[in-house]
Amino acid sequence: MERASGMRSRTWWLVRLVAPILLLCLQACAMVGVSRLKPHDVVAESRADVLGSGRLSDSTVQALNVVALTTKQCTQSFDACTEIVGRSGGLDEEQRLSALSELWLGHALHDDHAATMDNATLGAYLQSARYAYAYLFYTQRTPAQRVFDQRQARVIAFYDYAVERVVGRWFQELPRLNTDWSQTALAGWTVLRPNTDLHLRATPTELIPASALRFKGLRNVYRRDGFGSDFVAVAPPSTPDAPSVPWREPRYAAMTGVLVFGGQTLDEVLATRQVQLLVRDPYRDADVTIAGRSVPLGANFTAPYGLWLARSGFAMQSIRSLLGRQGGLAEPRVLLMQPYDPNRLTVVMLHGLASSPEAWVNVANEVLGDETLRHNYQVWQVYYPTNAPIAVNLRQIRQALDATIRHFDPNGTARATRHMMLVGHSMGGVIARLLVSSSGDKLWSLVPESRKLSAAKRARLHRQLAPYLQFSPIPQVDEAVFLSSPHRGTPMARHRLARWVAELIRLPFSVIKDVASISDLLKDDSGQGGTGKGAPIHVSNSVGNLSDTDPFIVATANLPISPQVHYHSIIGLYKPHGTLAQSSDGVVPYTSAHLAGAESEVVIPSWHSVQETPAAILELRRILRLHLARVGQKKAPMPVRTSSVTALDAGAGRP
Structure with a gap:
């Protein structure tokens, strides 16, 4: 008993001694500790x-x-x-x-x-x-x-x-709405009809967030930081029964979406269940006004271009076009890279042999990545069948451009068509030069003579050949850039491999038909041809046309370029040896690409595809800025589209 009592007494005193110490420890444990993060963890x-x-x-x-x-x-x-x-x-x-x-x-x-x-x-x-x-x-x-x-x-x-995410869901709801709807109820909200200034030729079939797209083959993605979400609006393809016109308005358009909510005070905004989508074309709008404040509008300018190229199928189609096979291109098209803007100057790009708009995959994107150039220029790309002779493509491309200009600017007063620029690579550069040149009567020597043709036949022959042998400069063009262009042809076209490829090429049926008709006209009354041999005339295809000995390329090499046109040369230099005059880009000799009288000439270390080099793109940007300064009267600042929340009403904004 005494021992137990002693143990209790010692325990009680131990508790009295330890308790204060425990309290001190608890206070110490409650103090703040510290540790250090690594720099990347901090970020x-x-x-x-x-x-x-x-x-x-x-x-x-x-x-x-x-x-x-x-x-x-x-x-x-x-x-x-x-x-x-x-x-x-x-x-x-x-x-x-x-x-x-x-x-x-x-x-x-x-x-x-x-x-x-x-x-x-x-x-x-x-x-x-x-x-x-x-x-x-x-x-x-x-x-x-x-x-x-x-x-x-x-x-x-x-x-x-x-x-x-909201716009993506709303887009799925559109098919169930009438075309004249003004507002609808969705998820407990009143959704007003979108207020839009985006111009597409038809209601989009797809609306793709630009943030979800990644591209291979494009060096850069050009965006404009700002308010709103970036999309690519995709219009449906042309129907088979659509009017046959040479131009194609863009199916893929840049779009920026902004949601605005009803109310003019904080309390009203937090209480509202009314919302409207502002659909904006970032090429037209740089800002949007909300609640009396102008804020920059975001944009992704590369996404529509990249998606268009990725889905185009140009690579295979261009080969089928070159060989003249089914599924190839039959006639030139003028492809607009953005909705037509009458206030932006127009740059027309022409690709080369066996190519397509993919030749400009980085050029168009990089050039218009410059904010000033994007604000003042729009790009048209000419896509044409490269199996046809140069003279045929020259005529058809001229007709396509004339028709496109008349359609979009029937009065000829728009800034877009008064100071146009041509940019051509390889064979496209040859065609671009001829589009700003005068032939006079210098090409009639290409036609075999026959003294025994009747006057009626001579008149018919002249009418049939004149569109190919007589031409004048496009009056709307006052600047041109030629990249690795064989203006005097190339001996590579006489190489064994080139001749083998040329034998695989089928001429377009329309060319074959015209050649047969011309051969018949050249026959005199005895049935003999103009040469006295009775054989049909020979017409080179595009590969043969680019030979340095081809009669057409020789005859057109020194045609005078319009004095109103400022022209420039960008030339590739591949594995230089000897003097510049002895060099080439691996395909086109320097002496063929060089043009006397050019306002500027830049020689860049490059293979024939010089247009893809950063140096060529920088030079092209320089020329565009020079052209812009020469033309003067820069486009006025982009208009600010006022889209305030006070405009939220059932009748606001018809697409």
Whole structure:
């Protein structure tokens, strides 16, 4: 008993001694600890959010802490969480709205897995976009005053992604709506008809987010940072019974989408269930006005071009065209790279032998990646069958360009067609030079003479050959650039391999028919041909036409170029040896590509495809800027399309 009592006494005293020590330890353990992050971890954590890492950003987590909430609580009881964040004190408006935008976006992302988005998920995206919209335009500070805030950059990303998903779902709803609809109900919201200035020849069949596209073969993707989500709008292909015209308006168009919400105050915006989509053509609009503030409009200018090339099938079609096989191109087309703009100067690009618009895969993209050039120029690409003789393509391309110009500028008064520029590579450069040259009567020597032809036959022969042998410069063109162009032909066309390829080429049926008709006209009354041998005349195909001994290439080599045209040469130099005059680009001799009287000539270390080199693209940019300065009267600044939320009414914006 005494021993037990002693043990209890010692225990009691031990507790009295240890207790204070434990209390001191507890206080010490509650003190703040510290650790150091690696630099890349610091950056990763500062940029982490529900979009990039799948977890809430630090700023939103801190906002939840202020109102005594955790991420887990918000996941388990989302409605209660957003109610508390929306009404509790301790948060300023920017903290509250940015947190709500991210919470709603995370909620939408969690449920956005099905092929078809349900209404609940659509509603969550709309809530996220609305809170982001309210944060950007209806809080005390302006977007410009928050330009260095990381929170604002995140909120813009939340808005853009929510808009991207909402617009994609709305696009799926269009087929069920009447063509004259003004508003519709969707996911508990009143959706007004889009307000649009995008000009496509038909209602799009696809709407593809530009952010989802990645391209191989393009050096750069040119974007304009700004507000809104970037899309590629894809129009349907032409129907077989469509009018046969030489021009093709673009099927793939750049588009920027912006969601605006009803209301003129913060409270009204947060209470509204009315929303409208602004559809903008970024080539026409640089800014959009929202809530009385002008903000830059985002854009992706490469995505439509890249998607068009990727889906074109040009590679195989150009080979079939060269060989004259089924599925090839029968006649030239003028392909517009963007909706026609009467205020932008026009650059016409012509590819070479066995090629297609893919010859300009990086040229068009890189040249118009320059903001000033994009603002002042538009590109037309001539796509033509390269099996036909140069004279035939020259005539048909001239007809196609004339028809296209008349269609888009019937009065001849638009800036687009008063100072046009031709850019041609290889055989396309030869054709481009002839399009700005005068033939006079110099090419009639190509026709075999016959003194025994009747006057009637001579007149018919003249009428039939004149379109190929007599031409004058296109009056709308005042600048031209020739890249690796064999103006005097090339001995490579006489090489054994080239002759073998030439034998595989079938001339177009229309050319064969015309040649037969001309051969008949050249026969005199005795049935003999003009040469006295009675044999039909020979017409070279495109490969033979490019020989340095071909009669047509020899006869046209020194035709005078229009004095109103400033012309330039860009020439490749492949494995130089000897003097410049003895060099070539591997296909075209320097002496053939060189033109006396050129305003500039640049020789670039390159194989024949010189147009793809960065140096050639820089030179082309220089020439375009020179042309722009020479023409003067730069295009006025892009108009600001006022699209304020006060314009949200049932009748606003007819597409």
